[in-house]
Amino acid sequence: ISPFQxxxxxxxxxxxxxxxxxxxxxxxxxxxxxxxxxxxxxxxLPPKKIIGKNSKSLVEKRQKELEVYLQxxxxxxxxxxxxxxxxxxxxxxxxx
Numbered sequence: 001i002s003p004f005q006x007x008x009x010x011x012x013x014x015x016x017x018x019x020x021x022x023x024x025x026x027x028x029x030x031x032x033x034x035x036x037x038x039x040x041x042x043x044x045l046p047p048k049k050i051i052g053k054n055s056k057s058l059v060e061k062r063q064k065e066l067e068v069y070l071q072x073x074x075x076x077x078x079x080x081x082x083x084x085x086x087x088x089x090x091x092x093x094x095x096x
Contacts, residue, residue: 004023005024007021007063008020008021009066009067009089011089016094018093018094020088020089020090022088024066026088028048030085031069033084038077040076044069044073046066073085
């Protein structure tokens with residue numbers, strides 16, 4: 001068993017589709033930047049879990065929560081995503 005969980009994110013923009021992989025700590029870093037730069041709700045990110053963090057049910061639940069988190073961010077910034085979010089989702093590599 002890996003000491004950390006990697007979440008696989010499927011991103012779609014128009015006809016472009018790609019996959020990015022991030023650990024929870026990456027989401028946390030993203031969130032901290034968005035809270036300070038864009039004043040988003042600090043409670044939007046699902047909380048960090050310590051006990052049973054790699055259990056299959058927790059991983060599946062967190063995957064869904066992180067998906068909702070990202071979708072909420074994209075709804076909040078419908079025209080132009082903040083640079084830190086665009087970079088997190090690798091927009092710079094796939095969308096011109």
